[in-house]
Amino acid sequence: MSNTEMFKDRNISEDYFLLDIEDYPTTPWEKFKRVVKRSFKGELFVGLWVVLREMIKFDIHTIQYPEEKLPIGPRYRAVHEMKRLWESGTERCIGCGLCEKICISNCIRMETRYDENQRKEVGEYSINLGRCIFCGYCAEVCPELAITHGGEYENASEQREHFILYEDMLTPIDDVLNKKQREFQGFGAITPHEDERLKKTPLAY
Amino acid sequence: MMIRFTIDNIPVEAKKGETILEVARRYGIYIPTMCYISKTTPCASCRLCSVEVKDVDGFVLSCNTPPTEGIEVTTESARLHEERVNIMKLYDVNHPLECGVCDKSGECDLQNKTLEFDVDRQDFSAKDQFRPVKHWNLIDYDPALCILCEKCVHVCNEVIGDDAIEIMMGGYKSTIVPKNSETLDCTFCGECIAVCPVGALVSSGFKYRANAWELSRIPATCVHCSAACPLEYEVRHTGLNGDKAIFRVKNNFEYATLCGAGRFGYDFEVRESNGEDALTKAVDALTKADAIRFSSLITNEEALILQRLKEKTGVRLINEDARLFKVFEEAFSSASGKRFYTAELEDVKNSDAIIVLGTQIATDNPGVRYAMTVASKQNGAKISYFHPIEDDLLQNVVTQFVKMEAGTEEGVVALLAKELLAKTNAPEDIQSFFADLDEGYLEAESNVGEEEFKLMQRQFRRAKKKTLIAGADLFAHPRAKNIATMLGLIEKYSEYKVLLVPKEINTLGVSLICDLDEESKNDSFIVGYNARGDFTISSLHADADLFVPALNQQEGTFTSIDKRVVPTNVALEYEGVCLNDIVKAFGISKEYTVDFTDELVQRDESFEALSFDTLENFLSEVGEDVRGYKLKNRDVSVNFTLEDIEDLPEFNGTVVYHADPVLQFNAYTARTTELPKENFLRGSAQFATAAKIKDGDKVVVDLGDIRIERLFKIEEKLKGTVAINPTFDIELSPNRYRFEKSKIERVQS
Structure with a gap:
C-alpha cells in the first residue's frame, strides 16, 4: 500500500498550478444567469476575430490533406512492406512461416513449394489488412528483415479483397535497383553496430 | 539375475x-x-x-x-561436457545455415543439441564442397545436411530388410549412397526419412510445403493392412483459404515401423459431396435390400451397426473375406483349443525360427515382414519360406526357400504337421493319422520332400522361440478347413506359436462382430458398403451412389493382427453422412459412431466393455504398445475331425497369382497421389514363352468368369510359370483361391 503512495502526489515540479475555476452553478436561477452572461458577453466574436486575423495574415499552418501530407516517422507501423535484397533484387522472404505462426490476429497465410532451382519458393503470400492490428510481431520475428512495416497509412478501399495484395506490399524491382528501397528503422530492425558484433568463421584450411 | x-x-x-x-x-x-x-x-x-x-x-x-x-x-562432468561440446562443434562445421527453410527445423536433433550445448560459433574449419541434392523418387537426399549418424543405414538393413543404402566412406566427403545401384532401388518405406535426425533425407512430396510447427498431429492407425501400425497424420490448411489436408504421415520411429503405403499413401479422403436425395435413396435401398455386401475396410463400430441392421431388418450380410477367415479360424481353434492364434508381431520379432506359409508376406503385410527382418538381423533367426513364387524382397532374411507347387498347400501343411508333431505329446490317433499319409504322393505333387524338412530341422536345431506364419492363400483354399485343423494341431502340440495373417485392416474384427452369410444367387438387390452393389454406399468408389467418410475421416477402432483393438481418429473432417446417420431411419443409430465401441462385447466376449474415449493411442516411452486393449484369448472345446487328403490339385499352364505390388493394397492406396500405381501383370521370361507374349504386350487374363486387361511386364527376378496379377485396382472376390489357371490372350493394339 505504502509504495503506491508516491503516485498520488501529482506535483512533480514547482511550475504546476491549479486552474482557478469558479464553482459550478447549483440552482436553476444561477444556471440561467450564467447562460445570459455568456450569451451577451461577446466571447463568440473573440474567436471569430482570431480566425479572421489569421486569414488576412496568410500564414496558415493547417496541412491541406490530402493534397499535402506530413512525413511519417521512420518507426511508424503502417501497411507492411515486403523487401528485396539490395544486390540481386530477389525477394528476401524465404518462406519460413514464422510470421504466419506468430501473428496474433491470424491474418497472415502463405503457401510454399520446392521450385526448379531447388529453393523454397513462396507461391502465395497474403496479409489480411482488414484484420491486422499492426502489432509488429511479424516484422520483429522475421529472420531476413523481409517483412517490415512501412509508412503507407491510407488503406481505405471499397472491397475487402484489396486489403491482401502481396504485389502492393513488395518493393518494386526498379526501386531496389535504383537504391530507393528504405530499410525500416522500427520494431524488428537490426540494432546499430551489428556489423562489429559479427564473428567470422575461420577459413584456415 | x-x-x-x-x-x-x-x-x-x-x-x-x-x-x-x-x-x-x-x-x-x-x-x-x-x-x-x-x-x-x-x-x-x-x-x-x-x-x-x-x-x-x-x-x-x-x-x-x-x-x-x-x-x-x-x-x-566437466570433462564429459567439454567432450560433448566438441562433438557438437564438429557436427556443426559447415552445416548449412538454412534452418529458416529446412523441413526439419523445429524438430531437428542437431538444432536441439546445438542449442543444448550452446554452440554459437564455429571454431573449426573445413573446405566446403559442392554436394548436389539427390532425387531418389519419393525420397530426396541432401548430402550437405547429412551428419552421417548412420541411423538410416541401420534401419534399412536391420528393420526393413531392403538393405538399399550404405555409407560411402571418404572422411569428410562421406555420404549415403544407394547400395550396388545408381539410384535408390527399394520398397520406399520411407523409414530412413523418419529416423533422419536432420533434414538430409526428406519426403520429396512434402519438401518445403509446410513447417513442423504449423502442422497439427492426429494420432491414428494405418488402414492399409492388418498390421494396424500406429501413425500420426499431420494436418494443415492448404493455400490461402483452402480446406485442411493431410500434409504428411509420421510415426514413433524409435519403436514402431511404417511401410511406404502408410507413409506416403495418406490422401485417400473423400472430397465428393452427395446429392440432395442420396440419403433418402440409400435408406430406400437398404429397406428393400436382400443383402449388404461389404468389405473389411471398415471400423469395428461400423461392423456392429451393420450387424444391428441385420438383427432389425433381417438383411443378409456378405463379406467373403471375413467369412472365410472366420471359417478358417473356427476350424483352427477347434483343434488348438484356444479362441485365437497365439502369436503376435512381438513374438515374430523375438523368434529364432520362423516358418512362413501361404502368403507373399512382404507385400501382403509389411508389418510381419519387418518383424521377420528384426528376428533375422537381431536374433539371427532362421526363416523357412514355403511358397510357389520366390520373393526377391525376402532374399536378405529367408534362409531356406522351399518352392512348392501351387494348390498343394494341404499336402505341404500335412507333411509339415507330421514333421513338427513327431516327438511331441500329440495323442496316438493324431500321430497315426499323419503316419498313414501317402507321403510319396504328397511329396511328388507338392515338390516338398524329406530333404527340405531335414534341412529345415537342421537349421532350427538350436532355436528356442519358434513361430509359424500362415497367410491368405490358405483362407480361400478349397480345403481351408482341413488346413486350419492341421495348423491348430501344430499350435496345440508343437512348440510353434502360430500367427494367422488377416488380409485387410479389420478382417479379424468383422469376423468377430458380424454373423456373415454366404453369397447367394437369390439376392436380387444388394447394397454395397465399401464394396460394389446394386446401390453402392462407399468411400472407396469414385462413382458411389452415396459417399461416406474414408477411414482417415472417421473415428473408431480396428482389430489388428495382434488381436488388439486399436483406436483411430479423425484427421480430416467430413461434411456428409456416415453409416450412423444412414441407419437413423431404422432406429439403431446413436449420437456418435464411437458410442458403439463399448457394445462390441455384446457380440463377442473377447472384447471389453470400454468406451472409445478411454482407449489410449500411443506407444509408451520404452516402446510398449499401449494402444486400445488386447482381445482376451480363452479356451474353447476341442472338437475336430481330420479329413483324409485325397488328390492334390494340379496347376499347369499359365497360372496367375493374385498379389499386389509393393506399396499397393486397396482402392485407398490406388487413389493416393504419391504412391506408384503399377498394375502390370508381372511374369518371368519363362511365363512369357509359355503364354506366347512379349514384354510390354497388352494382354487379357481370362479367368473363366472374368477377364482382366493388363500390360505384361517381364520381371527378371521372377522364375517359373506363375505370373503375378495385382488386385488393388480391380474388385476381385476374396473367395477366389489366389492361384488361378488362366488363359492369356494378347490384344492387338
Whole structure:
C-alpha cells in the first residue's frame, strides 16, 4: 500500500498550478444567469476575430490533406512492406512461416513449394489488412528483415479483397535497383553496430 | 539375475543384455545421444553418449556397453561436457545455415543439441564442397545436411530388410549412397526419412510445403493392412483459404515401423459431396435390400451397426473375406483349443525360427515382414519360406526357400504337421493319422520332400522361440478347413506359436462382430458398403451412389493382427453422412459412431466393455504398445475331425497369382497421389514363352468368369510359370483361391 503512495502526489515540479475555476452553478436561477452572461458577453466574436486575423495574415499552418501530407516517422507501423535484397533484387522472404505462426490476429497465410532451382519458393503470400492490428510481431520475428512495416497509412478501399495484395506490399524491382528501397528503422530492425558484433568463421584450411 | 550398479549415485538394476544407456533411459536419467535408435543395434557413431565409470580410464560408450556388477557411472562432468561440446562443434562445421527453410527445423536433433550445448560459433574449419541434392523418387537426399549418424543405414538393413543404402566412406566427403545401384532401388518405406535426425533425407512430396510447427498431429492407425501400425497424420490448411489436408504421415520411429503405403499413401479422403436425395435413396435401398455386401475396410463400430441392421431388418450380410477367415479360424481353434492364434508381431520379432506359409508376406503385410527382418538381423533367426513364387524382397532374411507347387498347400501343411508333431505329446490317433499319409504322393505333387524338412530341422536345431506364419492363400483354399485343423494341431502340440495373417485392416474384427452369410444367387438387390452393389454406399468408389467418410475421416477402432483393438481418429473432417446417420431411419443409430465401441462385447466376449474415449493411442516411452486393449484369448472345446487328403490339385499352364505390388493394397492406396500405381501383370521370361507374349504386350487374363486387361511386364527376378496379377485396382472376390489357371490372350493394339 505504502509504495503506491508516491503516485498520488501529482506535483512533480514547482511550475504546476491549479486552474482557478469558479464553482459550478447549483440552482436553476444561477444556471440561467450564467447562460445570459455568456450569451451577451461577446466571447463568440473573440474567436471569430482570431480566425479572421489569421486569414488576412496568410500564414496558415493547417496541412491541406490530402493534397499535402506530413512525413511519417521512420518507426511508424503502417501497411507492411515486403523487401528485396539490395544486390540481386530477389525477394528476401524465404518462406519460413514464422510470421504466419506468430501473428496474433491470424491474418497472415502463405503457401510454399520446392521450385526448379531447388529453393523454397513462396507461391502465395497474403496479409489480411482488414484484420491486422499492426502489432509488429511479424516484422520483429522475421529472420531476413523481409517483412517490415512501412509508412503507407491510407488503406481505405471499397472491397475487402484489396486489403491482401502481396504485389502492393513488395518493393518494386526498379526501386531496389535504383537504391530507393528504405530499410525500416522500427520494431524488428537490426540494432546499430551489428556489423562489429559479427564473428567470422575461420577459413584456415 | 539382475545386475546392480549406480548411475549418478542412483542405484539401478539391469537385465541381462541391457546396455547402460537402456537402463538409464528406463530410470529416466538423461544421457544425450545423436545416433542412437532403440529399434536397431547401436550405430555408435556419435560418441555423445560417453559416460565415465569409476576406476576406468577414458570414456565408456553407454549405448553399446553392458554394465557389470557394482560399477559407478557418472553421466555428467566437466570433462564429459567439454567432450560433448566438441562433438557438437564438429557436427556443426559447415552445416548449412538454412534452418529458416529446412523441413526439419523445429524438430531437428542437431538444432536441439546445438542449442543444448550452446554452440554459437564455429571454431573449426573445413573446405566446403559442392554436394548436389539427390532425387531418389519419393525420397530426396541432401548430402550437405547429412551428419552421417548412420541411423538410416541401420534401419534399412536391420528393420526393413531392403538393405538399399550404405555409407560411402571418404572422411569428410562421406555420404549415403544407394547400395550396388545408381539410384535408390527399394520398397520406399520411407523409414530412413523418419529416423533422419536432420533434414538430409526428406519426403520429396512434402519438401518445403509446410513447417513442423504449423502442422497439427492426429494420432491414428494405418488402414492399409492388418498390421494396424500406429501413425500420426499431420494436418494443415492448404493455400490461402483452402480446406485442411493431410500434409504428411509420421510415426514413433524409435519403436514402431511404417511401410511406404502408410507413409506416403495418406490422401485417400473423400472430397465428393452427395446429392440432395442420396440419403433418402440409400435408406430406400437398404429397406428393400436382400443383402449388404461389404468389405473389411471398415471400423469395428461400423461392423456392429451393420450387424444391428441385420438383427432389425433381417438383411443378409456378405463379406467373403471375413467369412472365410472366420471359417478358417473356427476350424483352427477347434483343434488348438484356444479362441485365437497365439502369436503376435512381438513374438515374430523375438523368434529364432520362423516358418512362413501361404502368403507373399512382404507385400501382403509389411508389418510381419519387418518383424521377420528384426528376428533375422537381431536374433539371427532362421526363416523357412514355403511358397510357389520366390520373393526377391525376402532374399536378405529367408534362409531356406522351399518352392512348392501351387494348390498343394494341404499336402505341404500335412507333411509339415507330421514333421513338427513327431516327438511331441500329440495323442496316438493324431500321430497315426499323419503316419498313414501317402507321403510319396504328397511329396511328388507338392515338390516338398524329406530333404527340405531335414534341412529345415537342421537349421532350427538350436532355436528356442519358434513361430509359424500362415497367410491368405490358405483362407480361400478349397480345403481351408482341413488346413486350419492341421495348423491348430501344430499350435496345440508343437512348440510353434502360430500367427494367422488377416488380409485387410479389420478382417479379424468383422469376423468377430458380424454373423456373415454366404453369397447367394437369390439376392436380387444388394447394397454395397465399401464394396460394389446394386446401390453402392462407399468411400472407396469414385462413382458411389452415396459417399461416406474414408477411414482417415472417421473415428473408431480396428482389430489388428495382434488381436488388439486399436483406436483411430479423425484427421480430416467430413461434411456428409456416415453409416450412423444412414441407419437413423431404422432406429439403431446413436449420437456418435464411437458410442458403439463399448457394445462390441455384446457380440463377442473377447472384447471389453470400454468406451472409445478411454482407449489410449500411443506407444509408451520404452516402446510398449499401449494402444486400445488386447482381445482376451480363452479356451474353447476341442472338437475336430481330420479329413483324409485325397488328390492334390494340379496347376499347369499359365497360372496367375493374385498379389499386389509393393506399396499397393486397396482402392485407398490406388487413389493416393504419391504412391506408384503399377498394375502390370508381372511374369518371368519363362511365363512369357509359355503364354506366347512379349514384354510390354497388352494382354487379357481370362479367368473363366472374368477377364482382366493388363500390360505384361517381364520381371527378371521372377522364375517359373506363375505370373503375378495385382488386385488393388480391380474388385476381385476374396473367395477366389489366389492361384488361378488362366488363359492369356494378347490384344492387338
